Amino acid sequence: MDPVILFFLFGFVAGLLGSDLKLPSTLYDSLSIFLLLAIGLKGGQGLATQPLLPLLPQIVAVVVLGVLLTLLAYAGLRTLFHFDRPNAAAMASHYGSVSVATFAVAAAWLASRGLDVEPQLAVLLAVMEIPAILVGIVLARGISRDTDWRSLGHEAFLGKGVTLLLGGMAIGWAGGPQGLQPIRGLYFDLFKPVLGLFLMEMGLIVSRQVGELRRRGFTLVLFGLGMPLVSACLGIGTGLLLGLSPGGVTMLATLAASASYIAVPAAMRIAVPEANPAISLAGSLGVTFPFNILLGIPLYHWMASQWMKS
Amino acid sequence: MGMHTEKRTLLTVFTEASIEQVLIRDMDRLGIRGYTISDARGKGSRGVRDASWDESRNIRIEVICDRPQAEMLLGHLQTRYYSNYAMVAFFTDVEVLRPDKF
Numbered sequence: 368m369d370p371v372i373l374f375f376l377f378g379f380v381a382g383l384l385g386s387d388l389k390l391p392s393t394l395y396d397s398l399s400i401f402l403l404l405a406i407g408l409k410g411g412q413g414l415a416t417q418p419l420l421p422l423l424p425q426i427v428a429v430v431v432l433g434v435l436l437t438l439l440a441y442a443g444l445r446t447l448f449h450f451d452r453p454n455a456a457a458m459a460s461h462y463g464s465v466s467v468a469t470f471a472v473a474a475a476w477l478a479s480r481g482l483d484v485e486p487q488l489a490v491l492l493a494v495m496e497i498p499a500i501l502v503g504i505v506l507a508r509g510i511s512r513d514t515d516w517r518s519l520g521h522e523a524f525l526g527k528g529v530t531l532l533l534g535g536m537a538i539g540w541a542g543g544p545q546g547l548q549p550i551r552g553l554y555f556d557l558f559k560p561v562l563g564l565f566l567m568e569m570g571l572i573v574s575r576q577v578g579e580l581r582r583r584g585f586t587l588v589l590f591g592l593g594m595p596l597v598s599a600c601l602g603i604g605t606g607l608l609l610g611l612s613p614g615g616v617t618m619l620a621t622l623a624a625s626a627s628y629i630a631v632p633a634a635m636r637i638a639v640p641e642a643n644p645a646i647s648l649a650g651s652l653g654v655t656f657p658f659n660i661l662l663g664i665p666l667y668h669w670m671a672s673q674w675m676k677s
Numbered sequence: 678m679g680m681h682t683e684k685r686t687l688l689t690v691f692t693e694a695s696i697e698q699v700l701i702r703d704m705d706r707l708g709i710r711g712y713t714i715s716d717a718r719g720k721g722s723r724g725v726r727d728a729s730w731d732e733s734r735n736i737r738i739e740v741i742c743d744r745p746q747a748e749m750l751l752g753h754l755q756t757r758y759y760s761n762y763a764m765v766a767f768f769t770d771v772e773v774l775r776p777d778k779f
Contacts, residue, residue, distance in 0.1 A: 392734075518699070632732055636695040640761035644732060645724075 371475055372660060374563040378570020379657070383577065390568040398565040399629075402471055403528060405554040405561075406489050407535020408547060409474075413486020414536065415543040422487050425609050429491045429619075432605050433498035436598050436623060437463025441506050443594065448586055453507050457635040457642035460503025461651045462594050464627035465495045467528060468569060471562050472660045473621040477668075482614035488622070493532040495622055497523050500634045507639040522634045529630070569656070576653030579645050587646070591654025595624035599667045603674055613672055620667040625659055626651035683776035686747040687739060690754065691717055692764040693726075694734035703757075704740070707750055711778070712740045723763040735763070741771060741779045 381388045390398075414422075440459035444450040450458065470492050477484055500523045523529075539547060547554075580587055602623025606616030628651045632644055692700070697714065704712055717735040719726055726735045740750065751766055758764050773779055 518702070633695055636693070636732075637699055640758075648732060 369476065369479065371472065371559060371563040371566050375566040375570040375573075375657075375660065378567035379574050380570075382571040382574025389571060390564070395565070395568050398561055398568075399467075400527075400531060401554075401561055402558075402565060403467060403531035404535040405558050406467065406471065406474070406492065407532040407537075408539040408550075408554050409558075410486045410489020410492075410532075411536035411539020412542065412544050412547050413539075414490070415540045417486070422490060425487060425491065426494050428605055428609055429495050429622075430498050432601060432623060433463050433495045434502050436601065437499040437502040437506070439597065439601075440594055441503075444590065448590060453639050453641040454643060454646055456503050456507035457631075457639050457644075458590075458647045458650060459506065460499045460635055461628070461631045461647045462598065462626045462655070463499030463502060464497075464631045465492055465622045466625035466627055466651070466656060466659075467492065467532075467629070468565065469621060469625035469656060469659045469664075470618070471558075472566070473618055473664050475559050475562060476664050477614045477617060482617070482668075483612060484614040484618050485611060488615060488618045489532065489536060491619065492622060493529050493536070496526070496529055496627065496630050499627070500631055500638075503631070503635060504638045507642070519634065519638055522637065523630075526630045526633065566660075573652055573657055576649045579649035580653045583646065583649060587650045588654055591626075591650045592658055595626070595655050595659060595663055599624040599663070599670065603667070603671050606671070607674060613668075613675060616671040616675065617664070617668040620671055621659065621664055624655075624663055624667065626655045628652045628656065680774065682772040682774055685741050685771055685773050685776070685779045686744045687741050687769040687771045688747045688751055688766065689769065690738040690740075690764065690766040691719065691721075691735060692738070692758070692766075693762050694736045695732070696758065696762060697736055700738065700754075703753065704750065707746075707753060709740055709742065709746070709750060712738055714738050721763060721765065726763060741773065743779070 378388070437459045440462040441455050444455035444458055445452075448455075470488075474484065500519075504519060599620040602620035603616055605623070606619040609619075611619060628648060632648060635642060635647070636644055690700075694716070701714075715737050717737040719735060726733050740747065742750075747768060751768070754764065754766060
């Protein structure tokens with residue numbers, strides 16, 4: 368098993384046992400800044416060696432995918448799971464958006480198997496964070512006059528995640544592979560060790576969701592496992608449509624299957640205050656995140672290669 | 678010879694860090710001239726808020742102003758935020774030097 372996954376499991380078990388292990392929150396913040404920048408830089412330096420225009424249809428395609436996933440999750444939560452409107456909208460928004468940590472684990476997983484991923488997947492990662500937030504807000508509140516779109520737009524487009532990804536990408540693109548040579552050691556070579564440390568804290572955070580999961584019973588587990596499988600199929604379909612490589616298709620499937628736990632909860636807390644944040648987080652963090660990094664990524668890769676063969 | 682002080686009201690608010698920016702905008706709009714915000718941890722009716730990561734971070738907001746303004750701000754918080762957010766707020770009487778500041 369990949370050592371970064373072992374770090375995650377270690378944090379998870381330590382949390383379950385009630386250890387007082389905890390990364391200082393400033394370190395956790397620093398590590399997430401590092402990971403976002405590293406992902407952006409890597410994508411940006413790849414983009415420097417290719418034309419940018421072909422990116423446009425791909426961006427449009429993943430925006431449509433993000434909207435579709437959010438609507439699908441909302442419909443499922445309302446009809447199959449009988450969620451009320453605000454909670455269904457907030458939760459759907461989490462599942463229509465993406466998780467950077469899951470992307471990072473998939474990147475490490477694919478790299479260790481020598482599978483290349485198109486550099487624009489980092490762009491698609493940043494783009495896919497956004498539409499689900501806006502769709503979720505509209506689903507919860509309708510389009511009303513008193514929605515503060517300015518501050519919500521600010522939250523959606525200038526959140527920490529999107530800013531760092533795009534900033535890293537711009538630096539990587541401007542510098543190119545040659546220009547980035549002096550900083551490779553930190554951002555590229557240390558990516559995996561830092562990811563391990565980050566995942567240890569993620570394991571601790573996930574272990575705290577177990578109580579909420581116990582209270583909510585099977586609903587969250589069922590949705591948290593079912594939704595990513597459906598999303599991954601749509602992600603694979605989109606990847607094939609865009610003519611991505613096997614690594615790229617796997618990555619897009621993983622992105623589609625992943626659920627946000629940073630950008631979306633922050634935006635939903637402000638935009639849809641009636642929704643209980645504990646429910647969405649228990650689903651996205653407690654079920655979907657561990658499922659994706661432990662079983663989902665290899666499964667999506669297998670599904671993608673089966674589809675590509677036929 | 679005593680110091681010359683005047684009475685003001687200190688409004689203390691404990692709430693979720695996720696709405697910090699929104700509250701700052703509210704206070705600016707309501708004409709609050711100064712406030713102090715610090716990180717906080719604790720436990721209440723919405724469970725343990727231990728600041729272990731973004732979603733469980735709390736803040737403490739302290740505002741010193743005259744009584745009517747403090748009541749107006751708390752009234753606003755009560756109607757807008759009490760029902761959906763972890764929030765505890767209370768008044769304390771304080772004595773300040775330089776009353777023109779508050």
